[in-house]
Amino acid sequence: MNQINEEYIEDYIRGLLPDNNLHLKIMEKYAEENHVPIVQPEVAQFLKVLLKLKKPKNILEVGTAIGYSAILMAEYTGEHCNITTIERRNDMIKLAEENISNTIYKSRIKILEGDAEEVLLTLDGKYDFIFLDAAKGQYIDFFNKCIKYLEPGGVIVSDNVLYKGMVATDALVIRRKKTIVKRLRQFLQYINEIECYTSSIIPIGDGVAITYREE
Numbered sequence: 001m002n003q004i005n006e007e008y009i010e011d012y013i014r015g016l017l018p019d020n021n022l023h024l025k026i027m028e029k030y031a032e033e034n035h036v037p038i039v040q041p042e043v044a045q046f047l048k049v050l051l052k053l054k055k056p057k058n059i060l061e062v063g064t065a066i067g068y069s070a071i072l073m074a075e076y077t078g079e080h081c082n083i084t085t086i087e088r089r090n091d092m093i094k095l096a097e098e099n100i101s102n103t104i105y106k107s108r109i110k111i112l113e114g115d116a117e118e119v120l121l122t123l124d125g126k127y128d129f130i131f132l133d134a135a136k137g138q139y140i141d142f143f144n145k146c147i148k149y150l151e152p153g154g155v156i157v158s159d160n161v162l163y164k165g166m167v168a169t170d171a172l173v174i175r176r177k178k179t180i181v182k183r184l185r186q187f188l189q190y191i192n193e194i195e196c197y198t199s200s201i202i203p204i205g206d207g208v209a210i211t212y213r214e215e
């Protein structure tokens with residue numbers, strides 16, 4: 001059990017999901033064998049549905065890793081949708097570049113190298129869909145920086161917000177994760193209270209929050 005859902009629920013939902021294409025499957029295998037955390041299958045499926053509904057033209061992602069979710073988002077959006085993704089680890093950037101260059105989406109995905117805290121101060125575009133999937137302890141900071149670039153009617157999806165269930169109950173909190181848990185709790189409180197935004201927390205994967213900016 002992942003502490004968010006009972007294993008039988010997760011297994012059942014995963015059993016219903018359609019297979020991804022071969023390229024994504026190869027990346028899933030690589031991620032599993034090399035312990036690279038990528039978006040979980042039911043969260044990936046949720047993203048696909050949101051992207052079909054929202055039809056974004058400009059996506060910003062914080063946390064590229066090997067480029068799996070960037071490629072997945074390219075696959076589920078139209079040819080006029082561009083994706084900008086931020087990553088600070090050189091080894092991940094190299095792998096993501098390789099993976100992206102092997103797809104038909106390479107002209108639509110741009111990797112920005114560096115710490116998101118700094119990179120997010122330097123953007124000049126506007127985005128209608130933002131995916132936060134990086135250091136959980138910095139989510140409030142990422143969120144506040146990102147909303148400056150978010151179009152009215154835009155959406156921010158934040159992954160891992162329930163962090164193995166620890167965010168919802170002290171009974172699960174591991175001592176060395178106390179600070180991250182405290183910050184995630186503050187983040188969830190914040191996105192539920194901030195004016196002109198509407199949020200929902202969905203207990204799938206490791207917990208996903210979706211935040212809508214009013215028009």
Ligand SMILES: C[S@@+](CC[C@H](N)C(=O)[O-])C[C@H]1O[C@@H](n2cnc3c(N)ncnc32)[C@H](O)[C@@H]1O
Nearest residue numbers: 038039063065068069087088115116133134135
């Ligand atoms: C969970 S992984 C991203 C997975 C990816 N979104 C996917 O599903 O395929 C998180 C990534 O964020 C990167 N990261 C964490 N904090 C960051 C920061 N402050 N700036 C830039 N990248 C960061 C990590 O190096 C890691 O590769």
